[in-house]
Amino acid sequence: MDEITRTKRNRLPSMYDVARLAGVSQTTVSFVVNNVASAAISQETRDRVWAAVHALGWRPNAMARSLRTRHSQTLGLISDEVVTSPYAVRIILGAQEAAWVGQQMLLVVNTSGQCDIEQTALRFMLERRVEGLMYATMYHHEVVPPPELQSVPVILVNCFVADRSLPAIIPDEVQGGYTATEALIQRGHYRIAFINEVIPMPALFGRLEGYRQALANYGLPFDPTLVRSCHSNAHDAFAVAFALLEREDRPTAIFCFNDKMAMGVYDAIKRLGLRIPQDVAVIGFDNLELIAAQLYPPLTTIALPHYEMGRRAVELLQASPAGENVPPTQHYLPCPLVERASI
Amino acid sequence: MDEITRTKRNRLPSMYDVARLAGVSQTTVSFVVNNVASAAISQETRDRVWAAVHALGWRPNAMARSLRTRHSQTLGLISDEVVTSPYAVRIILGAQEAAWVGQQMLLVVNTSGQCDIEQTALRFMLERRVEGLMYATMYHHEVVPPPELQSVPVILVNCFVADRSLPAIIPDEVQGGYTATEALIQRGHYRIAFINEVIPMPALFGRLEGYRQALANYGLPFDPTLVRSCHSNAHDAFAVAFALLEREDRPTAIFCFNDKMAMGVYDAIKRLGLRIPQDVAVIGFDNLELIAAQLYPPLTTIALPHYEMGRRAVELLQASPAGENVPPTQHYLPCPLVERASI
DNA sequence: ATGAATTACTAATTCGATTTATCAACGAAG
DNA sequence: CTTCGTTGATAAATCGAATTAGTAATTCAT
Structure with missing residues (x-):
């Protein structure tokens, strides 16, 4: 095995050390190990160089190389x-x-x-x-x-x-919101609630915009009472979802700003004795593997790329x-x- | 503002460029920028060097330095x-x-x-x-x-x-298992179930060992029927917990191998109409912020360091x-x- | 046989720093 | 008047590679 030999004051071997051992110049070693096309080196010499490289356990010094090549x-x-x-x-x-x-x-x-x-x-x-x-x-x-x-x-x-x-x-937050909403629409839902984040950020506006575009595209009315917002955690979303689902004209699907919210929404739905997805469909956002895959039933969601x-x-x-x-x-x-x- | 001037064939400035601009040698620049104690350089010269450094927007080249210093x-x-x-x-x-x-x-x-x-x-x-x-x-x-x-x-x-x-x-898995179990014991629990992982790994053995040590230390009997195992996911843990809690002599506390399992255990407890922690206490392992903090009630758990x-x-x-x-x-x-x- | 081309390789420079050795100038001490 | 020490600075070597510009030795073409 290529033992790592330390030469000269406990240093790692350099190309020069390899050259000496192989009985060639440092230039030759460089040409051989880099396989430089323009250099003419006999096979015999190449073999000697590689043998020396392995004998010494030489490795290129990336710092030296980078310094010279400027990369x-x-x-x-x-x-x-x-x-x-x-x-x-x-x-x-x-x-x-x-x-x-x-x-x-x-x-x-x-x-x-x-x-x-x-x-x-x-x-x-x-x-x-x-x-x-x-x-x-x-x-x-x-x-x-x-x-x-x-x-x-x-x-x-x-x-x-x-x-x-x-x-x-x-x-593309807009497309994400659109895709989520569209997925629900395509499964026959037309009363789709959206629980949004409250802190202003591109995701909040983008996903809402996507939601509206999808509704519009499929000829569904935009019902402002179905759009709620709260801080994006399970606890707050639980309360919002609970309120939403107690209405007699309750939505049949809920699009959650993110998966953490979906977790709270799940709790609310289960507490009300409703079934997912038969009674209420839920879609999340973020694809937090840990939450989405562990929830029961596993959560359909939109992944951030x-x-x-x-x-x-x-x-x-x-x-x-x-x-x-x-x-x-x-x-x-x-x-x-x-x-x-x-x- | 220190504009980044490109000298000589579009290269970034080097110490040599700084030296020329300041009218000193490259050595002097090195002494000044590195604040070398052994070097005697007048304040006036130091100022000139620093001025040149800022004028050129010079930055040391870490590769060159590392090559020389061998660090x-x-x-x-x-x-x-x-x-x-x-x-x-x-x-x-x-x-x-x-x-x-x-x-x-x-x-x-x-x-x-x-x-x-x-x-x-x-x-x-x-x-x-x-x-x-x-x-x-x-x-x-x-x-x-x-x-x-x-x-x-x-x-x-x-x-x-x-x-x-x-x-x-x-x-320290053993200590972790011990700490979890001890926390439950100290809250008055003496029928403590442990839902362990099935795939052999240090965590499985260590946590179980900690569980046993804690029971022994507090003079509680080790009841093998309270130790179950399944794959560490919410779904499988749900079933195990459900079975465990249907027994008339059901445990009052469940130590879960990890937080994902705890998620399923929560579901089982809620499904049976029991309350956490009043009827059944739950402790997890891993401290997955995402799960532990979002569950209701928030999950007490053991953190991996x-x-x-x-x-x-x-x-x-x-x-x-x-x-x-x-x-x-x-x-x-x-x-x-x-x-x-x-x- | 002679110049050209090819083969096989090396010397020397360079990249951009650090560091050691040295040097000039000048005042003080002997 | 030399010597010494200090101050202020520099020249040159070095780190480990890549690269350019050669140089011998051999082969080929004419």
């Missing part, structure tokens, strides 16, 4: 709380897997929303000469990123700047010609329907 | 599925925040359990000369990591090798003298009780 082969991901959140974390997964196919690695920093950490993270990453930066947020909202961000190609993920001057990858956002972000960074900024397009990624058993 | 200031984290799982991801957060205070950055790769990815990730990281490696898993189990892992200080997180020859940071495991791992790597391996101690971190309202 760090790394991308940076700065996020507010993505790591903390159970689903937004898939942004990282998508980004990392895409970086992987481009032979790049990901530097990840979670700022926990602190500006000083953000500043320092940015500094560290720029010092490491990242070839692109992603600025990601846990939930879809407007941001004001630090200006130094733009000293390298950058792309916003799950967020955007007010003037849309930076490229962004964001979920976190993984895809991460992947697309990296792909766009990679596609943009060396050092060039990514064009400031706003990419809206679809939020697909995830069918389980609640509608 | 990469980075740590690697290789995980199977940590990024995918909503709670284990806190390992990353803990590691990153600890790395942060040591001025280090984290390279993260999620292998999705694929050996080839693991190999390549390891290679990439070693090429980047990471100063330490963490090998983390989504759930607590035995692993057989690739041997090359040990060419750099390494520590296992949430996993261990059979012969305990590598340092590991793992949750993911964040702390990540942090401790990095601290141990940092504490170990340059290049030395971390001593192969197995660090058991406590699983604390998180009190909500279900017991």
